[in-house]
Amino acid sequence: MKLKVELIKYPLFLLLIVLAAFGCKEKEYAIPDPVSQLSNDCIKRSLGPNLVGFLPIEFTYAMALPKVQGKLVSAQVEASIAGAAGTFLENRSFFTNAGGQDIPVTVATPSVNEANKTRVTFNVDTNAATLRYFYTIPEEARGKSVSFTFSATSSDGKTVTFNMGPYTISKMDIKRNLAVSNNNAAYISIENMVVYNATDAAANPGKVDLVYLYRTTPTSFTHALVSPAAEAQYLPGVVLPAGVNRSSKILKANIIEANLVRSFGTYTSQTASGVYIDDKDFMDINLSASPNYATGLRAEQGTWVETSDGKYRAYIFLNSINTNGSAVISILRYTLQ
Amino acid sequence: MATYLKIAFTLLFFTIFISCKKGDLPVDEDGLLITGRTECAVTNFELVGSDFITVRSKVPTIDTTAQIVNVEVLFGTDLKNVYPQFSLSTDCKLEPKITGKMDLSDLANPKTFTVISGNRQVRKPYKLVIKYQ
Helix, strand or coil, X not given: CHHHHHHHHHHHHXXXXXXXXXXXXXXXXXXXXXCCCCEEEEEECCCCCECCCCCCEEEEEEEECCHHHCCEEEXXXXXXXXXXXXXXXXXXXXXXXXXXXXXXXXXXXXXXXXXXXXXXXXXXXXXXXEEEEEECCCHHXXXXXXXXXXXXXXXXXXXXXXXXXXXXXXXXXXXXXXEEECCCCXXXXXXXXXXXXXXXXXXXXXXXXXXXXXXXXXXXXXXXXXXXXXXHHHCCCXXXXXXXXXXXXEEEECCCCHXXXXXXXXXXXXXXXXXXXXXXXXXXXXXXXXCCEEEEECCCCEEEEECCCCCEEXXXXXXXXXXXXXXXXXXXXXXXX | CHHHHHHHHHHHHHHHHHCCCCCCCCECCCCCECCXXXXXXXXXXXXXXXXXXXXXXXXXXXXXXXXXXXEEECCCCCCCCEEEEEEECCCCEEECCCCCCECXXXXXXXXXXXXXXXXXXXXXXXXXXXXXX
């Protein structure tokens, strides 16, 4: 009899183990409670690394309270590091119409910056608003982290806050759309992020890291970035200004970096792909075995560069090329030392 | 008796989950299937640069008798940072394995890659000869 009980009990025990392992039930979705008091929410809209002096960090801050409880009085953002000139909180609330367009409605006085606070005061009777905040990254934030505290107050005396961050501010610099041309504006300085002609290069010989040139022979030469100290076969017909003799490491790459390819105000398919180079990429890349020249460059191709003094690494992107021997380049630079 | 039954049930329980055993097919030290094929050749070759774009200036010539792959690369190619890509006969494998970018800049001493047949009995070393355009 005892054996019979064991025979029944044991499979049941095993079944119980199996059920315990696989029987976890998903939690059913519950409709959230309707807003019963002053509430807020926030999202970060901007993508990619946070570059000083480039695009602002953009947020959308939403706040609302039931109509019976009153109206919105003010909204404020406090940054841990005061934003540079151009930092503002929108005084217009946006809604998206049926056509997908963002439509603004003015709801407050223009924002006022006081130290690290940016504030708007509502001047219409509204109990819901969505305001955008644009934080222009100041130089003093470079390499640091910055956090934001969004807050809203209502006429019933309530205050709500929403914390965002911390966000790391990149050490990179960006310079876009520099025109280079064969035998003219051909001397590129990573340190100064400029392109010199021969006269200016002669005046700044220690700053020239690369020479842009275009050759039709051999046929694969075409557009090239070559260190002044490269072998003569990579600088055919080039007479370097006196003292221009640096040797940078160069490695061809095929990264269509979103910030470098971007046209202001428009988004191409490449920017939509969201490929960004960040500080870590510059820290990790090893260019020790790279040559000091890159020939046969194409449009929307780039090169990693390390300057001869080891002070900078950069990514030089060719936005466009022209068979008359010119190109448009953009530079993303990271300071190593 | 009850103990024996418990053990038997436990074994049965685990057997249900684990008993789907693969056929006893031989695999090599890389976990690759050893087949009966004796073909042993390089069928195609590609060489791409650090930007993953080909650096060949023309189609490579593959001499399966002399066991040489001849490749001509574009002027200015950085041969210290290239990725060779071999296509092999069915079930073959290559030694040494190509795990990332390679330095093929020593043109005077071409690198040798050995193709090993599917049955792992035939080994053919191929010399990779590179020259600039």
